Amino acid sequence: MSKILELRDLSYVYGMKTPFEKKAVDKVTLSIEKGEFIGIIGHTGSGKSTLVQMLNGLIRPTGGQVLLDGTDIWEKPKEIRKIRFRVGMVFQYPEYQLFDETVYKDISFGPKNMGKSGDELDFAVRKAAEFAGLKDELLNKSPFDLSGGEKRRAAIAGVIAMDPEVLILDEPTAGLDPMGRELLLSQIMQYHRERKNTVLLVSHSMEDIARVADRIIVMNNSKLEMFETTKKVFSHGRELEKIGLRVPQITRIMSILKDKGYDVDDGSLNVGDALMQITALLKKEGKIW
Amino acid sequence: MVRDVTLGQFYPGNSFIHRLDPRSKILLLIGYLVIIFCTFNYLSLSLVTIFTLFYILISGVSPKIYLKSLKVIIVIVLITSVLNLFYGTGEPIWQWGIISITMNGINRAVFVTIRIVCLILASSCLTFTTSPTDLTDAIESLLKPIAKIHFPVHEVAMMMTLALRFVPTLLEETDKIMQAQKARGADMDSGNIVTRVKAFIPILIPLFVSAFRRAYDVATAMECRCYHGGAGRTRMKVLHMTKRDAAAFAVVALMISGVIVCNMMFPAVM
Known part of the structure; x- marks a missing residue:
């Protein structure tokens, strides 16, 4: 595998050289492989939003570098738009950015800015709508007539339509009901698997x-x-709690069981896996057959 | 960036000027602005300047912030002073073709520059030290007499309060929408005037939509708290004039009389 994104000592200071100077991101160094699915967590104000906005050149780092496929994205500042097409960014509550007359036109805003037209454009729009789970008949409606969940999908499709090599989503499920969350999340997973x-x-x-x-x-x-x-991150339950985060409920249950002396894996991430371990344990102790 | 706007921002504090009644601050500002334009010689002008520096110092807001507010109008000041420089009357002391500079022109340029700077500093002092709500309360209170001729003073004041309250919110919103559209490749920095104006459509439409949404939300929230206009409404914070205000009036009155005396004693250069 090859590195797609590499951050070197990436830093950002808000209000440089003013009394309101505030460090938002401080010397972050890491690299991300092609095709990985990366989660970013941190409590409010920990710098995660600033971090992701630097990855596609929306804000220019005050220190350090972002390398995309080995080249610094700010090497040619005039061509930063090209970077934004390669690293797609879906903001929080993206439905508030919808503006065009129809959903179709709104989704085509990004690819059009890339210079696509004709069949190529049509293909990109329809493919993106399909990935985001938007039905064909919605494409000719005004985006302002859609329901909340559909608006969110339309906005996400607008970014997917640019076919970015890296897709960044900032809290895509915030404010959706459980069903909507589930659906959106599985669509994102499917997108990742297929593309x-x-x-x-x-x-x-x-x-x-x-x-x-x-x-x-x-x-x-x-x-x-x-x-x-x-798995490794969520086995550090206590450290995470110290910095205002927590682990998934099921992981927490398993780590409590482990603390009580039961032989289970405290890095278990899903209920099915935990269930298997617990039944195996009960069988071993002869409580169930 | 849109966030760098300092003009009209409130800096909380506890200085003498912060604690003045907002009504006296407005009245004093009006008096002061009039007297700035009634300075006719350098002595009265420097008196006004010294007074301006004095209240900047006691306002408890950093002089740097005042300087920042001047940065916004520096172009206007430069243009007006340069124009005034060439429009003087009398004997030219420097000439090049039809362009000539006279002593009168130099005087005019100096006066206009200092007057505008003082004007901005004084108005900034009011907005820096008075919260928007206090300001509109004061305006409402000062305009009360014209409510008698059925002018909706309270409603106008409420509209001002709401509008001011949403300025930072909408700025933040604009910023967010701009970022989102830039992420989709919107290009707002190149092209001719028509393409540039067109480039703002993807920002303006979501902004309008969200402004209306917020307006509805606020209206609902106000109705939920039984707001029905000004009739019979009492205030939680009643404005009071104190000895402090009397002192402030006395100081400004002293300055005004100083300026008048200077104007009478010495010849006018303007």
Whole structure:
């Protein structure tokens, strides 16, 4: 595998040289492989949003570098738009960015800016709508007539339509009902599986992160706290709690069981896995057959 | 960036000026602005300047912030002073073709520069030390007399309060929407004027939509708290004039009389 994104001593200071100077990201160094699914967690104000906004050149780092496929994204500042097409960014509550007359036109805004037209454009729009789970008949409606969940999908499709090599999603499921969350999350997973693109997901829901991520970036006080496999990160329950985060409920239950002296894996991430371990344990002790 | 706007921002504090009644601050500012334009010689002008520096110092807001507010209008000051420089009357002391500079022109340029700077500093002092709500309360209170001729003073004041309250919110919103559209490749920094104006459509439409959404939300929230306009409404914070305000009025009155005396005693250069 090859590195798609590499951060070197990446830093960002808000309000440089003013009395309001504040470090938002402090010397983050890490690299992400092609095709990985990365989760980003951290409490509010830990610098995760600033971090991801530097990855596609929306804000220019005050120190350090972002390398995309080995080249510094700020090497040619005039061509930073090209980087934004390669690293797609879906903001929090993306439905508030919808503006065009129809959903179709709104989704085509990104690819059009890339210079696509004709069949190529049509293909990109329809493919993106399909990935985001938007039905064909919605494409000719005004985006303002859609339901909340559909608006969110339309906005996400607008970014997917640019076919970015790296897709960053900032809390895509915030404010959706459980069904909507579930649907959106599985669509993102399916997108990742089929396109084999790199996906970065920022979320406050440890359950969501545990389900989808290969590795997790933990941010704390503008610094990189951990960057490990999902299992490893969530086996550090106590450290996570200290910095205002928690582990998925099921992982917590398993680690309590382990503390009580039972032989279980305290890095278990899903209920099915935990269930198997607990039944095996009960069988061993002769409680069930 | 849109966030760098300092003009009209409130800096909380506890200085003498912060604690003045907002009504006296507005009245004093009006008096002061009038007197700035009634300075006719350098002595009265320097009196006004010294007074301006004095209240900047006691306002408890960093002089750096005042300087920042001047940065916004530096172009206006430069243009007006340069224009005034060439429009003087009398004997030219420097000439090049039809362009000539006279002593009168130099005087005019100096006066106009210092007057505008003082004007901005004084108005900034009011907005820096008075919260928007206090400001509108004061305006409402000062305008009360014209409510008698059925002018909706309270409603206008409420509209001002709401509008001011949403300025930072909408700025933040604009910033967010701009970032989101830039992430989709929107290009707002190149092309001719038509393409540039067009480039703002993807920002303006979501902004309008969200402004209306917020307006509805606020209206609902106000109705939920039984707001029905000004009739019979009492205030939680009643404005009071104190000895402090009397002292402030006395100081400004002293300055005004000083300026008048200077104007009468010495010849006018303007």
